Amino acid sequence: RKEVEQDPGPFNVPEGATVAFNCTYSNSASQSFFWYRQDCRKEPKLLMSVYSSGNEDGRFTAQLNRASQYISLLIRDSKLSDSATYLCVVNRLGYGQNFVFGPGTRLSVLP
Amino acid sequence: SQTIHQWPATLVQPVGSPLSLECTVEGTSNPNLYWYRQAAGRGLQLLFYSVGIGQISSEVPQNLSASRPQDRQFILSSKKLLLSDSGFYLCAWASGTEQFFGPGTRLTVL
Numbered sequence: 001r002k003e004v005e006q007d008p009g010p011f012n013v014p015e016g017a018t019v020a021f022n023c024t025y026s027n028s029a030s031q032s033f034f035w036y037r038q039d040c041r042k043e044p045k046l047l048m049s050v051y052s053s054g055n056e057d058g059r060f061t062a063q064l065n066r067a068s069q070y071i072s073l074l075i076r077d078s079k080l081s082d083s084a085t086y087l088c089v090v091n092r093l094g095y096g097q098n099f100v101f102g103p104g105t106r107l108s109v110l111p
Numbered sequence: 112s113q114t115i116h117q118w119p120a121t122l123v124q125p126v127g128s129p130l131s132l133e134c135t136v137e138g139t140s141n142p143n144l145y146w147y148r149q150a151a152g153r154g155l156q157l158l159f160y161s162v163g164i165g166q167i168s169s170e171v172p173q174n175l176s177a178s179r180p181q182d183r184q185f186i187l188s189s190k191k192l193l194l195s196d197s198g199f200y201l202c203a204w205a206s207g208t209e210q211f212f213g214p215g216t217r218l219t220v221l
Contacts, residue, residue: 032208043201043212044155087155091208099145099210103154 003027004102006088012108017078021105023071023088030100032091033064035073037084038104044087047073078109113138117202117213124220130175130189132216134202137183142204144185146177149199161185192220 006023013019021035033050048055050062050071061074071088088102114137124130136142146158157170159177167177174193178186185202197220202213 034209041199041217043215046209046211049209089210091210093208098160099157099205101155 001026002103003100004088004090006086006102007105008103009105010108011105012110013078014110015078015080017109018074018076019078019107020075021073021086021088021107023073023102025069025071025088025090025100027090027092027100028069029092030069030090031093033071034089034091035060035062035071036087036089036101038087039084044101047086075107078107080109080111083107083109113204113211115202115204115211115213117200117216119216120214121217122219124192124218126194126220127191130187130192130196130218132187132200132202132218134185134187134213135183136185136204139183139204139206141182142206144179145203145205145210146185146187147201147203149201151198155201158187194220196220 004025011019035047036044037047038044048057048062050064052064054063059076063072085104085106087104090100092098117134143162145160147155148158149155159167159169161167161179164179164182175189200216203210
């Protein structure tokens with residue numbers, strides 16, 4: 001089993017739709033959690049950190065459930081520019097700050 | 112503010128040729144540095160990371176090597192490239208809990 005797993009995708013949604021991405025991690029020692037977005041042929045960019053209390057940034061809401069080892073990302077009122085691959089990332093900290101990336105879920109927002 | 116540079120942006124090399132990719136970070140000191148590879152349509156694979164000058168940890172045995180000659184410089188090398196070395200090479204840095212990536216080098220081995 002992979003340490004970080006995500007919805008396989010791709011997700012094809014119309015503009016204005018709400019879309020949710022799910023991520024699970026297997027290492028209970030994980031301490032920090034993030035969502036990154038990666039546009040085609042570009043580097044991943046940090047979208048938001050994920051906190052136990054949940055956090056929101058405009059149309060984006062991230063949730064963390066440590067007991068279930070589950071992370072989610074909700075995008076409301078999706079825009080064409082939201083089309084990208086969304087990567088779930090877990091940081092085990094410790095030596096070298098080991099960041100573990102999920103395989104990503106591709107989103108296409110259609111006009 | 113911190114910035115991370117990688118060069119070259121694209122590279123086409125013949126099988127068996129050497130490789131040297133460079134990454135430098137500005138605006139921070141003593142960062143953790145990372146090299147990743149992303150094959151076409153695939154996820155990120157961690158190749159090397161470094162917590163300080165001269166300190167390199169390898170995640171995957173292969174024909175690549177890394178060096179950190181200065182605090183903010185990280186170099187990825189190979190003596191002889193293989194076809195399977197083609198991919199998108201990303202350098203990243205972290206000094207807190209977050210990680211930030213350079214623009215990447217797209218390598219094609221023919």
